[in-house]
Amino acid sequence: MPDISGFRALQDEAEYQTALETVRAYFDNEPDTDTPEADEFDALVLMIEQYESRHYPMQRIARKIEDLDEPTLRAIAESEVPSEFAYLDHLIKDWTP
Secondary structure (H helix, E strand, O other): OOOOOOOOOOOOHHHHHHHHHHHHHHHHOOOOOOOHHHHHHHHHHHHHHHHHHHHOOOOOOOOOHHHOOHHHHHHHHHOOOOHHHHHHHHHHOOOOO
């Protein structure tokens, strides 16, 4: 069983921001599997997801692209991703519709 004695939920926005900054570095230089760095990455992602679900709940709306009107499609195409989410780009780099 893994040692979880130091594992706890993020307590506030400052800890959340620190966790985000730490995790971003791993996206630029992914840790090897089965290393302490990989374990830290996994733990941080879980803590970030838990904090976001508690403090930034999002209602998901699923629609087919075919159902969107032209102005909405244009707005999506012209929109910019906020810099705090740029680290997610690698997750969709190979995605094709």
